[in-house]
Amino acid sequence: MAGWQGVSEFVAVAEVNSFTVAAKKLGTSVVQVSRKVSALEQRLDVKLLHRTTRNVALTEAGQLYFDQCKQLVEGLEEAELAVMQMQREPKGLLRVTAPVTFGEQHIAPLAHEFLKHYPQVSLDLNLTNQTLDLVDNGIDIAIRLGRLKDSSLIAKRLGDRQLYVCASPDYLAQHGTPEHLDDLAAHQCLISAMDYWRFREQGNERSLRVSGRIRCNSGLALLNACKAGLGLVQLPDYYVQESLHSGELVEVLANYRDTREGIWAVFTPNRNLSAKARAFVEFLAISF
Template sequence: MSQWEGISEFVSAAELESFTSAANQLSTSVAQVSRRIARLEAHLGVKLFVRTTRRVALTEAGQVYYHHCKQLVSGLEAANSALTEMQSAVKGKIRLTAPVYFGENELAPLLTDFAEQHSDLQLDIVLTNRQLDIIEGGFDLAIRLGNLSDSNLIAKKLGTRQMHVCASPQYLAQYGQPHSLAELSYHQCLVGSQPYWRFSEKGAHRQIRVDGRFRCNSGHFLAMAAKRGIGIAQLPDVYVHQDLESGDLVELLLPFREKEEGIWALYPQKSFLPYKTKMLLDHLVEGLKGR
Protein backbone atom coordinates (compact mmCIF):
# COMPACT_ATOMS: atom_id res chain seq x y z
CA MET A 1 0.00 0.00 0.00
CA SER A 2 1.01 3.63 -0.46
CA GLN A 3 2.77 5.17 2.52
CA TRP A 4 0.20 7.98 2.46
CA GLU A 5 -2.87 5.75 2.27
CA GLY A 6 -5.03 6.10 5.37
CA ILE A 7 -3.05 8.97 6.90
CA SER A 8 -5.71 11.64 6.33
CA GLU A 9 -8.42 9.31 7.66
CA PHE A 10 -6.30 8.44 10.71
CA VAL A 11 -5.53 12.08 11.62
CA SER A 12 -9.14 13.16 11.15
CA ALA A 13 -10.52 10.28 13.25
CA ALA A 14 -7.91 10.94 15.95
CA GLU A 15 -8.87 14.61 16.21
CA LEU A 16 -12.64 14.05 16.07
CA GLU A 17 -12.61 10.78 18.06
CA SER A 18 -15.13 9.37 15.63
CA PHE A 19 -15.02 7.48 12.31
CA THR A 20 -18.41 8.94 11.39
CA SER A 21 -17.30 12.54 11.99
CA ALA A 22 -14.07 11.86 10.07
CA ALA A 23 -16.09 10.50 7.15
CA ASN A 24 -18.23 13.65 7.10
CA GLN A 25 -15.18 15.89 7.27
CA LEU A 26 -13.48 14.06 4.39
CA SER A 27 -16.69 13.69 2.33
CA THR A 28 -16.43 9.92 2.21
CA SER A 29 -18.16 6.92 3.78
CA VAL A 30 -17.68 5.50 7.28
CA ALA A 31 -16.85 2.16 5.68
CA GLN A 32 -14.07 3.77 3.62
CA VAL A 33 -12.55 5.43 6.71
CA SER A 34 -12.73 2.21 8.70
CA ARG A 35 -11.26 0.17 5.84
CA ARG A 36 -8.31 2.49 5.26
CA ILE A 37 -7.44 2.78 8.95
CA ALA A 38 -7.62 -1.01 9.29
CA ARG A 39 -5.22 -1.39 6.34
CA LEU A 40 -2.91 1.21 7.90
CA GLU A 41 -2.87 -0.70 11.21
CA ALA A 42 -2.17 -3.96 9.39
CA HIS A 43 0.65 -2.32 7.44
CA LEU A 44 2.21 -0.90 10.63
CA GLY A 45 1.55 -4.00 12.70
CA VAL A 46 0.07 -2.03 15.62
CA LYS A 47 -3.32 -0.96 16.92
CA LEU A 48 -3.81 2.79 16.57
CA PHE A 49 -7.29 3.04 18.14
CA VAL A 50 -9.25 1.54 20.95
CA ARG A 51 -12.83 1.28 19.69
CA THR A 52 -15.89 1.61 21.92
CA THR A 53 -19.58 1.87 21.10
CA ARG A 54 -19.54 5.65 21.61
CA ARG A 55 -16.11 6.81 20.36
CA VAL A 56 -12.59 5.81 19.36
CA ALA A 57 -9.48 6.70 21.35
CA LEU A 58 -5.83 6.59 20.44
CA THR A 59 -3.60 3.87 21.84
CA GLU A 60 -0.15 4.80 23.11
CA ALA A 61 1.29 3.87 19.71
CA GLY A 62 -1.51 5.83 18.06
CA GLN A 63 -0.63 8.94 20.07
CA VAL A 64 3.01 8.77 18.95
CA TYR A 65 2.00 8.15 15.35
CA TYR A 66 -0.57 10.99 15.41
CA HIS A 67 2.04 13.46 16.67
CA HIS A 68 4.17 12.85 13.57
CA CYS A 69 1.34 12.37 11.07
CA LYS A 70 -0.32 15.63 12.12
CA GLN A 71 2.79 17.50 10.99
CA LEU A 72 2.74 15.66 7.66
CA VAL A 73 -0.92 16.48 7.01
CA SER A 74 -0.38 20.12 8.07
CA GLY A 75 2.59 20.34 5.69
CA LEU A 76 0.53 18.90 2.85
CA GLU A 77 -2.30 21.35 3.55
CA ALA A 78 0.20 24.23 3.60
CA ALA A 79 1.67 23.04 0.29
CA ASN A 80 -1.79 22.86 -1.29
CA SER A 81 -2.66 26.31 0.08
CA ALA A 82 0.57 27.73 -1.32
CA LEU A 83 -0.25 26.40 -4.78
CA THR A 84 -3.82 27.69 -4.53
CA GLU A 85 -2.53 31.13 -3.54
CA MET A 86 -0.02 31.05 -6.39
CA GLN A 87 -2.82 30.29 -8.83
CA SER A 88 -4.98 33.15 -7.57
CA ALA A 89 -2.43 35.93 -7.06
CA VAL A 90 0.15 37.61 -9.25
CA LYS A 91 3.32 37.25 -7.21
CA GLY A 92 6.81 35.83 -7.55
CA LYS A 93 9.11 36.37 -10.52
CA ILE A 94 8.69 36.46 -14.31
CA ARG A 95 11.81 36.42 -16.50
CA LEU A 96 11.21 37.76 -20.00
CA THR A 97 13.27 38.52 -23.12
CA ALA A 98 12.29 40.69 -26.10
CA PRO A 99 13.85 42.61 -29.03
CA VAL A 100 15.44 45.89 -27.96
CA TYR A 101 13.46 48.52 -29.85
CA PHE A 102 10.13 46.74 -29.51
CA GLY A 103 10.79 46.21 -25.82
CA GLU A 104 11.76 49.83 -25.19
CA ASN A 105 8.91 51.40 -27.16
CA GLU A 106 6.00 48.95 -27.08
CA LEU A 107 6.47 46.67 -24.09
CA ALA A 108 8.00 49.10 -21.59
CA PRO A 109 4.77 51.03 -20.82
CA LEU A 110 2.74 47.80 -20.66
CA LEU A 111 5.21 46.05 -18.37
CA THR A 112 5.56 49.02 -16.02
CA ASP A 113 1.76 49.29 -15.80
CA PHE A 114 1.56 45.60 -14.93
CA ALA A 115 4.28 45.95 -12.31
CA GLU A 116 2.46 48.89 -10.71
CA GLN A 117 -0.75 46.86 -10.54
CA HIS A 118 0.97 43.90 -8.87
CA SER A 119 3.42 45.03 -6.19
CA ASP A 120 4.35 41.46 -5.20
CA LEU A 121 5.63 40.66 -8.69
CA GLN A 122 9.29 40.81 -9.72
CA LEU A 123 10.06 41.35 -13.43
CA ASP A 124 13.45 40.35 -14.85
CA ILE A 125 13.62 41.71 -18.41
CA VAL A 126 16.42 41.07 -20.93
CA LEU A 127 16.25 43.15 -24.13
CA THR A 128 18.38 41.82 -26.97
CA ASN A 129 18.06 41.31 -30.70
CA ARG A 130 19.61 37.86 -30.33
CA GLN A 131 17.17 34.98 -30.02
CA LEU A 132 18.21 33.57 -26.67
CA ASP A 133 17.53 29.97 -25.70
CA ILE A 134 14.47 30.15 -23.46
CA ILE A 135 15.13 26.96 -21.53
CA GLU A 136 18.86 27.53 -21.07
CA GLY A 137 18.32 31.16 -20.07
CA GLY A 138 15.61 30.28 -17.56
CA PHE A 139 13.02 32.52 -19.24
CA ASP A 140 9.30 32.28 -18.60
CA LEU A 141 8.48 34.21 -21.79
CA ALA A 142 10.19 35.30 -25.00
CA ILE A 143 8.63 37.90 -27.29
CA ARG A 144 9.32 37.22 -30.97
CA LEU A 145 8.28 39.14 -34.07
CA GLY A 146 7.37 37.90 -37.56
CA ASN A 147 7.44 34.33 -38.78
CA LEU A 148 8.32 31.65 -36.24
CA SER A 149 10.62 28.70 -36.78
CA ASP A 150 9.46 25.28 -35.68
CA SER A 151 10.22 24.52 -32.05
CA ASN A 152 8.95 22.65 -29.03
CA LEU A 153 7.77 25.90 -27.44
CA ILE A 154 4.18 27.05 -27.02
CA ALA A 155 3.34 30.19 -29.05
CA LYS A 156 0.60 32.67 -28.14
CA LYS A 157 -0.25 35.48 -30.56
CA LEU A 158 -0.21 38.84 -28.82
CA GLY A 159 -0.92 41.03 -31.82
CA THR A 160 0.26 41.89 -35.32
CA ARG A 161 2.67 44.25 -37.03
CA GLN A 162 2.78 45.59 -40.58
CA MET A 163 5.87 45.96 -42.74
CA HIS A 164 6.18 49.18 -44.79
CA VAL A 165 8.44 50.10 -47.70
CA CYS A 166 9.02 53.83 -47.45
CA ALA A 167 11.25 56.75 -48.37
CA SER A 168 11.40 60.47 -47.70
CA PRO A 169 9.82 63.03 -50.05
CA GLN A 170 13.27 64.46 -50.85
CA TYR A 171 14.62 61.04 -51.89
CA LEU A 172 11.61 60.49 -54.17
CA ALA A 173 11.97 63.98 -55.64
CA GLN A 174 15.60 63.22 -56.54
CA TYR A 175 15.44 59.57 -57.61
CA GLY A 176 11.79 58.92 -58.44
CA GLN A 177 9.38 56.34 -57.05
CA PRO A 178 9.51 52.60 -57.82
CA HIS A 179 6.24 51.13 -59.07
CA SER A 180 7.31 47.51 -59.45
CA LEU A 181 9.48 45.11 -57.48
CA ALA A 182 11.98 44.95 -60.34
CA GLU A 183 12.59 48.71 -60.08
CA LEU A 184 14.06 48.31 -56.58
CA SER A 185 17.34 47.21 -58.19
CA TYR A 186 17.76 50.80 -59.47
CA HIS A 187 17.42 52.35 -56.02
CA GLN A 188 19.48 52.75 -52.87
CA CYS A 189 17.96 50.28 -50.43
CA LEU A 190 18.71 50.51 -46.73
CA VAL A 191 19.49 46.91 -45.81
CA GLY A 192 18.74 45.42 -42.41
CA SER A 193 19.90 42.16 -40.84
CA GLN A 194 18.57 40.19 -43.84
CA PRO A 195 19.60 40.98 -47.46
CA TYR A 196 16.04 40.58 -48.77
CA TRP A 197 12.62 42.17 -48.40
CA ARG A 198 9.30 40.36 -48.22
CA PHE A 199 6.36 41.07 -50.53
CA SER A 200 3.12 39.59 -51.79
CA GLU A 201 2.57 39.43 -55.55
CA LYS A 202 -0.64 37.99 -57.02
CA GLY A 203 -1.31 36.24 -53.73
CA ALA A 204 2.12 34.58 -53.60
CA HIS A 205 4.87 35.30 -51.09
CA ARG A 206 8.03 36.74 -52.64
CA GLN A 207 11.47 37.58 -51.27
CA ILE A 208 13.41 40.21 -53.21
CA ARG A 209 17.14 40.59 -52.66
CA VAL A 210 18.04 44.25 -52.16
CA ASP A 211 21.31 46.17 -52.02
CA GLY A 212 22.60 49.58 -51.11
CA ARG A 213 25.45 51.43 -49.49
CA PHE A 214 23.87 51.41 -46.01
CA ARG A 215 23.50 48.21 -44.00
CA CYS A 216 22.59 48.06 -40.32
CA ASN A 217 20.83 45.68 -37.92
CA SER A 218 19.10 48.59 -36.15
CA GLY A 219 15.63 49.49 -37.40
CA HIS A 220 15.87 52.84 -35.61
CA PHE A 221 19.05 53.67 -37.55
CA LEU A 222 17.48 52.66 -40.89
CA ALA A 223 14.36 54.73 -40.21
CA MET A 224 16.51 57.78 -39.45
CA ALA A 225 18.54 57.23 -42.63
CA ALA A 226 15.35 56.94 -44.67
CA LYS A 227 14.05 60.24 -43.24
CA ARG A 228 17.36 61.89 -44.16
CA GLY A 229 16.80 60.92 -47.80
CA ILE A 230 19.63 58.36 -48.02
CA GLY A 231 17.49 55.53 -49.40
CA ILE A 232 14.41 53.31 -49.26
CA ALA A 233 13.73 51.11 -46.23
CA GLN A 234 11.38 48.25 -45.39
CA LEU A 235 10.54 48.45 -41.70
CA PRO A 236 7.79 47.42 -39.25
CA ASP A 237 5.22 50.01 -38.23
CA VAL A 238 6.74 50.42 -34.77
CA TYR A 239 9.65 52.28 -36.40
CA VAL A 240 7.79 54.35 -38.99
CA HIS A 241 4.08 54.78 -38.22
CA GLN A 242 4.49 58.29 -36.80
CA ASP A 243 6.66 59.40 -39.74
CA LEU A 244 4.14 57.99 -42.21
CA GLU A 245 1.35 59.90 -40.47
CA SER A 246 3.35 63.14 -40.43
CA GLY A 247 4.47 62.81 -44.06
CA ASP A 248 8.17 62.63 -43.21
CA LEU A 249 8.09 59.24 -44.93
CA VAL A 250 5.98 58.10 -47.87
CA GLU A 251 4.81 54.49 -48.24
CA LEU A 252 5.75 52.77 -51.52
CA LEU A 253 4.70 49.64 -53.41
CA LEU A 254 1.39 49.32 -51.58
CA PRO A 255 -0.03 46.76 -54.08
CA PHE A 256 2.81 44.42 -53.05
CA ARG A 257 2.56 44.89 -49.30
CA GLU A 258 2.61 41.58 -47.44
CA LYS A 259 -0.02 40.64 -44.88
CA GLU A 260 0.48 41.55 -41.25
CA GLU A 261 2.98 39.49 -39.27
CA GLY A 262 2.47 38.10 -35.80
CA ILE A 263 3.77 39.35 -32.48
CA TRP A 264 4.29 36.22 -30.41
CA ALA A 265 4.93 35.17 -26.85
CA LEU A 266 6.80 31.88 -26.59
CA TYR A 267 7.00 29.82 -23.43
CA PRO A 268 8.11 26.29 -22.50
CA GLN A 269 5.63 23.44 -22.65
CA LYS A 270 4.19 22.87 -19.19
CA SER A 271 1.30 20.90 -17.79
CA PHE A 272 -0.22 24.21 -16.66
CA LEU A 273 0.59 27.87 -17.20
CA PRO A 274 1.29 29.77 -13.95
CA TYR A 275 -1.41 32.27 -13.11
CA LYS A 276 1.04 35.19 -13.00
CA THR A 277 2.20 34.37 -16.55
CA LYS A 278 -1.32 33.99 -17.86
CA MET A 279 -2.30 37.35 -16.39
CA LEU A 280 0.73 39.03 -17.98
CA LEU A 281 -0.08 37.50 -21.37
CA ASP A 282 -3.67 38.75 -21.14
CA HIS A 283 -2.37 42.20 -20.20
CA LEU A 284 -0.04 42.30 -23.23
CA VAL A 285 -2.77 41.14 -25.61
CA GLU A 286 -5.08 43.88 -24.36
CA GLY A 287 -2.36 46.53 -24.46
CA LEU A 288 -1.12 45.69 -27.94
CA LYS A 289 -4.67 45.57 -29.31
CA GLY A 290 -4.83 49.34 -29.51
CA ARG A 291 -1.29 49.97 -30.78
Protein backbone atom coordinates in the same frame (compact mmCIF):
# COMPACT_ATOMS: atom_id res chain seq x y z
CA MET B 1 4.70 8.02 -2.25
CA ALA B 2 4.21 4.93 -0.05
CA GLY B 3 5.32 6.73 3.13
CA TRP B 4 2.38 9.11 2.91
CA GLN B 5 -0.37 6.56 2.38
CA GLY B 6 -2.84 6.43 5.25
CA VAL B 7 -1.32 9.40 7.11
CA SER B 8 -4.06 11.89 6.23
CA GLU B 9 -6.71 9.34 7.22
CA PHE B 10 -4.96 8.59 10.53
CA VAL B 11 -4.62 12.28 11.43
CA ALA B 12 -8.26 12.92 10.56
CA VAL B 13 -9.40 10.06 12.86
CA ALA B 14 -7.06 11.10 15.66
CA GLU B 15 -8.33 14.69 15.60
CA VAL B 16 -11.97 13.72 16.15
CA ASN B 17 -11.62 10.26 17.74
CA SER B 18 -14.09 8.87 15.22
CA PHE B 19 -13.82 6.97 11.96
CA THR B 20 -17.31 8.10 10.93
CA VAL B 21 -16.67 11.81 11.44
CA ALA B 22 -13.24 11.54 9.81
CA ALA B 23 -14.73 9.83 6.76
CA LYS B 24 -17.27 12.64 6.36
CA LYS B 25 -14.51 15.23 6.67
CA LEU B 26 -12.43 13.50 4.01
CA GLY B 27 -15.39 12.85 1.75
CA THR B 28 -14.91 9.11 1.67
CA SER B 29 -16.32 5.97 3.31
CA VAL B 30 -15.67 4.64 6.81
CA VAL B 31 -14.48 1.37 5.28
CA GLN B 32 -11.92 3.19 3.13
CA VAL B 33 -10.58 5.18 6.09
CA SER B 34 -10.37 2.08 8.27
CA ARG B 35 -8.57 0.15 5.53
CA LYS B 36 -6.00 2.94 5.04
CA VAL B 37 -5.29 3.28 8.76
CA SER B 38 -4.96 -0.50 9.19
CA ALA B 39 -2.53 -0.64 6.27
CA LEU B 40 -0.51 2.17 7.88
CA GLU B 41 -0.33 0.30 11.19
CA GLN B 42 0.72 -2.86 9.38
CA ARG B 43 3.45 -1.03 7.48
CA LEU B 44 4.76 0.62 10.67
CA ASP B 45 4.29 -2.63 12.62
CA VAL B 46 2.74 -0.73 15.54
CA LYS B 47 -0.77 -0.15 16.89
CA LEU B 48 -1.71 3.53 16.58
CA LEU B 49 -5.35 3.44 17.72
CA HIS B 50 -7.38 1.65 20.38
CA ARG B 51 -10.69 0.79 18.75
CA THR B 52 -13.89 -0.13 20.61
CA THR B 53 -17.48 -0.17 19.50
CA ARG B 54 -18.04 3.20 21.21
CA ASN B 55 -14.87 5.23 20.78
CA VAL B 56 -11.38 5.52 19.32
CA ALA B 57 -8.30 6.56 21.29
CA LEU B 58 -4.63 7.01 20.53
CA THR B 59 -2.05 4.58 21.82
CA GLU B 60 1.22 5.94 23.19
CA ALA B 61 2.87 5.30 19.84
CA GLY B 62 -0.16 6.76 18.09
CA GLN B 63 0.10 9.99 20.13
CA LEU B 64 3.77 10.34 19.22
CA TYR B 65 3.07 9.67 15.56
CA PHE B 66 0.09 12.05 15.54
CA ASP B 67 2.10 14.91 17.03
CA GLN B 68 4.60 14.63 14.19
CA CYS B 69 2.20 13.90 11.36
CA LYS B 70 -0.28 16.64 12.23
CA GLN B 71 2.33 19.25 11.32
CA LEU B 72 3.04 17.48 8.03
CA VAL B 73 -0.64 17.29 7.08
CA GLU B 74 -1.18 20.95 7.96
CA GLY B 75 1.90 21.85 5.92
CA LEU B 76 0.58 19.91 2.94
CA GLU B 77 -2.80 21.61 3.22
CA GLU B 78 -1.12 25.03 3.38
CA ALA B 79 1.00 24.19 0.34
CA GLU B 80 -2.04 23.07 -1.66
CA LEU B 81 -3.96 26.19 -0.61
CA ALA B 82 -1.04 28.43 -1.63
CA VAL B 83 -0.81 26.80 -5.07
CA MET B 84 -4.57 27.00 -5.59
CA GLN B 85 -4.55 30.63 -4.48
CA MET B 86 -1.72 31.37 -6.93
CA GLN B 87 -3.86 29.95 -9.73
CA ARG B 88 -6.73 32.25 -8.76
CA GLU B 89 -4.85 35.45 -7.90
CA PRO B 90 -1.92 36.85 -9.93
CA LYS B 91 1.15 36.82 -7.74
CA GLY B 92 4.82 35.84 -7.85
CA LEU B 93 7.62 36.34 -10.39
CA LEU B 94 6.56 36.71 -14.04
CA ARG B 95 9.31 36.05 -16.61
CA VAL B 96 8.77 37.67 -20.01
CA THR B 97 10.96 38.02 -23.10
CA ALA B 98 10.43 40.32 -26.09
CA PRO B 99 12.40 41.79 -29.02
CA VAL B 100 14.53 44.75 -27.97
CA THR B 101 12.99 47.75 -29.73
CA PHE B 102 9.40 46.53 -29.64
CA GLY B 103 9.88 45.60 -26.01
CA GLU B 104 11.27 49.03 -25.11
CA GLN B 105 8.56 50.93 -26.96
CA HIS B 106 5.50 48.82 -26.23
CA ILE B 107 5.92 45.86 -23.88
CA ALA B 108 7.84 47.58 -21.09
CA PRO B 109 5.36 50.48 -20.69
CA LEU B 110 2.43 48.04 -20.68
CA ALA B 111 4.21 45.74 -18.23
CA HIS B 112 4.76 48.66 -15.86
CA GLU B 113 1.06 49.51 -16.08
CA PHE B 114 0.23 45.84 -15.44
CA LEU B 115 2.32 45.87 -12.25
CA LYS B 116 0.29 48.80 -10.95
CA HIS B 117 -2.85 46.68 -11.25
CA TYR B 118 -1.24 43.60 -9.67
CA PRO B 119 1.03 44.65 -6.78
CA GLN B 120 1.78 41.04 -5.80
CA VAL B 121 3.43 40.32 -9.18
CA SER B 122 7.12 41.01 -9.82
CA LEU B 123 8.63 41.14 -13.30
CA ASP B 124 11.76 39.81 -15.00
CA LEU B 125 11.71 41.32 -18.53
CA ASN B 126 14.41 40.02 -20.88
CA LEU B 127 14.68 42.14 -24.04
CA THR B 128 16.60 40.27 -26.73
CA ASN B 129 16.32 39.64 -30.45
CA GLN B 130 17.30 36.01 -29.88
CA THR B 131 14.53 33.42 -29.89
CA LEU B 132 14.88 31.96 -26.41
CA ASP B 133 13.62 28.53 -25.45
CA LEU B 134 10.82 29.05 -22.94
CA VAL B 135 11.35 25.83 -20.99
CA ASP B 136 15.15 25.99 -20.82
CA ASN B 137 15.07 29.62 -19.68
CA GLY B 138 12.08 29.33 -17.35
CA ILE B 139 10.10 31.93 -19.31
CA ASP B 140 6.35 32.32 -18.78
CA ILE B 141 5.52 34.48 -21.81
CA ALA B 142 7.43 35.30 -25.00
CA ILE B 143 6.40 38.13 -27.31
CA ARG B 144 7.06 37.15 -30.91
CA LEU B 145 6.61 39.23 -34.06
CA GLY B 146 5.71 38.28 -37.60
CA ARG B 147 5.30 34.76 -38.83
CA LEU B 148 5.67 32.02 -36.26
CA LYS B 149 7.61 28.87 -36.96
CA ASP B 150 5.78 25.61 -36.37
CA SER B 151 6.20 24.54 -32.76
CA SER B 152 4.42 22.94 -29.85
CA LEU B 153 3.86 26.32 -28.20
CA ILE B 154 0.51 28.06 -27.80
CA ALA B 155 0.22 31.50 -29.42
CA LYS B 156 -2.35 34.23 -28.80
CA ARG B 157 -2.54 37.05 -31.34
CA LEU B 158 -2.32 40.40 -29.57
CA GLY B 159 -2.35 42.66 -32.60
CA ASP B 160 -0.51 43.13 -35.85
CA ARG B 161 2.18 45.19 -37.55
CA GLN B 162 2.84 46.51 -41.06
CA LEU B 163 6.14 46.50 -42.95
CA TYR B 164 7.06 49.69 -44.84
CA VAL B 165 9.81 50.42 -47.36
CA CYS B 166 11.08 53.94 -46.72
CA ALA B 167 13.72 56.41 -47.80
CA SER B 168 14.69 59.96 -46.96
CA PRO B 169 13.65 62.76 -49.34
CA ASP B 170 17.35 63.53 -49.95
CA TYR B 171 18.06 59.93 -51.00
CA LEU B 172 15.12 59.90 -53.40
CA ALA B 173 16.14 63.27 -54.85
CA GLN B 174 19.62 61.89 -55.62
CA HIS B 175 18.77 58.34 -56.69
CA GLY B 176 15.16 58.48 -57.86
CA THR B 177 12.07 56.73 -56.52
CA PRO B 178 11.61 53.02 -57.24
CA GLU B 179 8.26 52.33 -58.88
CA HIS B 180 8.50 48.55 -59.33
CA LEU B 181 10.11 45.77 -57.31
CA ASP B 182 12.71 45.15 -59.99
CA ASP B 183 13.90 48.74 -59.52
CA LEU B 184 15.37 47.78 -56.12
CA ALA B 185 18.33 46.19 -57.89
CA ALA B 186 19.57 49.69 -58.74
CA HIS B 187 19.27 51.02 -55.16
CA GLN B 188 21.20 50.81 -51.93
CA CYS B 189 19.17 48.67 -49.54
CA LEU B 190 19.86 48.74 -45.81
CA ILE B 191 19.83 45.09 -44.78
CA SER B 192 18.98 43.48 -41.46
CA ALA B 193 19.89 39.94 -40.42
CA MET B 194 17.90 38.66 -43.42
CA ASP B 195 18.90 39.80 -46.90
CA TYR B 196 15.44 39.55 -48.43
CA TRP B 197 12.37 41.75 -48.21
CA ARG B 198 8.76 40.62 -48.37
CA PHE B 199 6.13 42.06 -50.68
CA ARG B 200 2.73 41.23 -52.17
CA GLU B 201 2.49 41.43 -55.95
CA GLN B 202 -0.84 40.89 -57.73
CA GLY B 203 -2.18 39.17 -54.63
CA ASN B 204 0.78 36.78 -54.30
CA GLU B 205 3.54 36.84 -51.75
CA ARG B 206 6.98 37.61 -53.13
CA SER B 207 10.30 37.48 -51.30
CA LEU B 208 12.98 39.58 -52.98
CA ARG B 209 16.69 39.36 -52.22
CA VAL B 210 18.22 42.82 -51.82
CA SER B 211 21.76 44.15 -51.49
CA GLY B 212 23.55 47.19 -50.18
CA ARG B 213 26.59 48.57 -48.41
CA ILE B 214 25.18 48.34 -44.88
CA ARG B 215 24.03 45.29 -42.95
CA CYS B 216 23.04 45.53 -39.29
CA ASN B 217 20.90 43.51 -36.87
CA SER B 218 19.60 46.69 -35.18
CA GLY B 219 16.42 48.21 -36.53
CA LEU B 220 17.20 51.56 -34.91
CA ALA B 221 20.63 51.66 -36.54
CA LEU B 222 19.08 50.94 -39.95
CA LEU B 223 16.45 53.60 -39.33
CA ASN B 224 19.12 56.19 -38.57
CA ALA B 225 21.07 55.17 -41.68
CA CYS B 226 17.92 55.62 -43.73
CA LYS B 227 17.32 59.08 -42.24
CA ALA B 228 20.92 59.95 -43.12
CA GLY B 229 20.16 59.23 -46.77
CA LEU B 230 22.25 56.07 -47.08
CA GLY B 231 19.57 53.90 -48.66
CA LEU B 232 16.14 52.31 -48.57
CA VAL B 233 14.97 50.29 -45.59
CA GLN B 234 12.11 47.89 -44.86
CA LEU B 235 11.02 48.12 -41.23
CA PRO B 236 7.86 47.55 -39.16
CA ASP B 237 5.53 50.45 -38.47
CA TYR B 238 6.63 51.04 -34.88
CA TYR B 239 10.10 52.01 -36.17
CA VAL B 240 9.05 54.39 -38.94
CA GLN B 241 5.57 55.79 -38.23
CA GLU B 242 6.78 58.93 -36.49
CA SER B 243 9.28 59.71 -39.24
CA LEU B 244 6.65 59.10 -41.92
CA HIS B 245 4.22 61.45 -40.21
CA SER B 246 6.86 64.15 -39.85
CA GLY B 247 8.02 63.82 -43.47
CA GLU B 248 11.54 62.86 -42.42
CA LEU B 249 10.98 59.60 -44.32
CA VAL B 250 8.83 58.80 -47.35
CA GLU B 251 7.17 55.46 -48.08
CA VAL B 252 7.94 53.90 -51.46
CA LEU B 253 6.49 50.85 -53.21
CA ALA B 254 3.24 51.25 -51.24
CA ASN B 255 1.36 49.21 -53.85
CA TYR B 256 3.54 46.22 -53.00
CA ARG B 257 3.08 46.24 -49.21
CA ASP B 258 2.90 42.77 -47.71
CA THR B 259 -0.11 41.83 -45.59
CA ARG B 260 -0.07 42.74 -41.93
CA GLU B 261 1.82 40.37 -39.62
CA GLY B 262 0.88 39.15 -36.17
CA ILE B 263 2.14 40.25 -32.77
CA TRP B 264 1.95 37.18 -30.56
CA ALA B 265 2.10 36.15 -26.93
CA VAL B 266 3.59 32.66 -26.87
CA PHE B 267 3.58 30.23 -23.96
CA THR B 268 3.95 26.52 -23.26
CA PRO B 269 0.85 24.31 -23.69
CA ASN B 270 0.08 23.97 -19.99
CA ARG B 271 -3.60 23.65 -19.10
CA ASN B 272 -2.82 25.19 -15.70
CA LEU B 273 -1.33 28.45 -16.98
CA SER B 274 -0.57 30.50 -13.89
CA ALA B 275 -2.90 33.34 -12.98
CA LYS B 276 -0.09 35.90 -13.35
CA ALA B 277 0.73 34.74 -16.91
CA ARG B 278 -2.93 34.47 -17.89
CA ALA B 279 -3.66 37.95 -16.54
CA PHE B 280 -0.65 39.43 -18.35
CA VAL B 281 -1.66 37.95 -21.71
CA GLU B 282 -5.22 39.21 -21.26
CA PHE B 283 -3.93 42.65 -20.26
CA LEU B 284 -1.74 42.86 -23.37
CA ALA B 285 -4.56 41.70 -25.65
CA ILE B 286 -6.90 44.38 -24.30
CA SER B 287 -4.19 47.05 -24.48
CA PHE B 288 -3.26 46.26 -28.08
